[in-house]
Amino acid sequence: MDALRERRMRAVELFEAGRRQVDVVAELGVSAQTASRWHRAWQTGGREALVGVDRLGRTPRLSDEQLAEVETALLAGPKANGFSTDLWTLARVAEVIERMTGVRYTLSQTWLILRQRLGWTRQRPARRAVERDDAAIEAWAKRDWPRIKRGLAAAAPGSASPTRADSRSCP
Template sequence: MRYAQGGGLTDMERAARERIRRQAVERFESGDRSRDIAAALRVSVRSVERWRRQWREGGAAEVASRGSPGRPKLSDAQIARLERELERGPLAHGWEDQRWTLARVKTLIGRLFHVSYTVEGTWVLLRRHGWSWQEPVRRAIERDDAAVELWRKETWSRVKAPRRSAGPGWSSRTKPGSR
């Protein structure tokens, strides 16, 4: 199971994990078998074999952890640039209206910084930097409130499902005949 932000480990636990990897490298150099290393370090044989393969291909530096594969990070300068671009508006970036959606912001981040975020990750990033969800203030110019009200009174009353009577009956919590 993978955990966000460093594997769900504290700094001390991450350091202990790195010590285990370094001990494995020392044992590779002394010629120990993968099964023996795994037992001594209390890790899986599969992990030891993966570390051994990395060690053969690139040395001890290749075995070191690269950190969490979690969310990509934008630098402070990139965040500042993103905010400037968002303030320019969607029209400046080729969209036909003035609505920033999460999908559009995600696309903009990809275009500007060649970094891929999920839509949810985009929302977390924006929220972390003070942006909030906004509801449009204006309604469509074409909206006809009188026609909407007429439709509600005449058409909606005919198409909506009839309400159940409030009289005696049974609910999903009681079985029929168990009263």
């Protein structure tokens, strides 16, 4: 963003020095259309016309304040927002946004808000059995698995041949 502003300001300096649009194209490496647009803006509004805005693109439909309120609601969790399970989905997040702000987003737009504006990442719940006993698993891995692994290595290699290796052929 700053580099673009610096190039526009350099173009203003060139225009003020009496240089032509073609000189701006050659020196700054911009297209002829861009140089023409900058020149036209400079002629009508001077230097201020090319200072530019801080943000490019469409203005967001959610203000920073609204987004902060939505994030607070999301951090409270799905159950606090009236859902039956403690798992966020994009559809649920979109529903909370619409309920709080009146702005409806598609699932892909909702994901962009979460990722780009809030800095959230996708996370999936760990699927583990409720009965899982981590202490028992760790004890098994230390006590039983080395014994089982040794037993597999000590076993004689098997043969895929249907005949015995020690049989002799008949004359």
